Amino acid sequence: MNLPVDFSPQHLHPSTMEDVQNLPDVRAIAIDRVGIKGIRHPIKIQDKAGDVQHSIANFNMLVALPHDVKGTHMSRFVEILNENEQAFSLAAFSEMLSHMAQKLETNTGRIEMQFPYFVNKTAPVSGVKSLMDYEVSLLGEISIDHIKSITLKVLVPVTSLCPCSKKISNYGAHNQRSHVTVSAKVLGDIHIEDIINLVESQASAQLYGLLKRPDEKYVTEHAYDNPKFVEDMVRDVAAKLNAESRVGAYTVECENFESIHNHSAFAVIAGK
Numbered sequence: 001m002n003l004p005v006d007f008s009p010q011h012l013h014p015s016t017m018e019d020v021q022n023l024p025d026v027r028a029i030a031i032d033r034v035g036i037k038g039i040r041h042p043i044k045i046q047d048k049a050g051d052v053q054h055s056i057a058n059f060n061m062l063v064a065l066p067h068d069v070k071g072t073h074m075s076r077f078v079e080i081l082n083e084n085e086q087a088f089s090l091a092a093f094s095e096m097l098s099h100m101a102q103k104l105e106t107n108t109g110r111i112e113m114q115f116p117y118f119v120n121k122t123a124p125v126s127g128v129k130s131l132m133d134y135e136v137s138l139l140g141e142i143s144i145d146h147i148k149s150i151t152l153k154v155l156v157p158v159t160s161l162c163p164c165s166k167k168i169s170n171y172g173a174h175n176q177r178s179h180v181t182v183s184a185k186v187l188g189d190i191h192i193e194d195i196i197n198l199v200e201s202q203a204s205a206q207l208y209g210l211l212k213r214p215d216e217k218y219v220t221e222h223a224y225d226n227p228k229f230v231e232d233m234v235r236d237v238a239a240k241l242n243a244e245s246r247v248g249a250y251t252v253e254c255e256n257f258e259s260i261h262n263h264s265a266f267a268v269i270a271g272k
Contacts, residue, residue, distance in 0.1 A: 025070040035062035036077045044087040048191040052087045057115035064108040097140040107144040123215040130209030153183040154195045158203030163227035176259040188246030202236040230265040238269045
């Protein structure tokens, strides 16, 4: 026998529904992190010049759950994203971290966001402008004593030219595209562009979205005049990071997608 279901507004009002998440849990086992992963959301990002660009980010939002609480409020994570109207900066990201801890009624939490970031670059000779994209991540953690830690991660594609190939060849030298990834704990007001510029200044040559023939000649010859092993690349970037007061502990990785081998060359340094 099918019993009638009451769909009246009064019956469906939140105050009349049991909040299962807030029920006590008798297993006495705390959960280190619980939340949502892989939610995509449109965002606005403030660049170094103060302008705003639109992008889309992939979020992981996690909090700690006490041993005596059955579940966390998953919908509140989405509410935090929907409520955010300001452009992301390091300060705005830090505010979101605090807001999440308050809204989820917890002392510890973690937000990870990954998004493409675009820089309007000028070609070295012709001056033609084009957009260059970079993969950026922000990782924020808030601890039980409300101390916050933010890590900025940027993947910068560049050109590297092999010093050995240049030395032993009568003409030419093999070069390749390389990915240099910097993950740095933020200590001061540093921008994504600062990390990008730091890395690109240490490469054999930097990349551009659009090059005219005079630009291509310049970039090719510039790379030839600045050969770098993968070891050179991570050491040179690490030296710049060591002198940068706005970053603390860091990791710099470089992967060269070799043009004469079917494998990559790789190096990594963890510093400070």
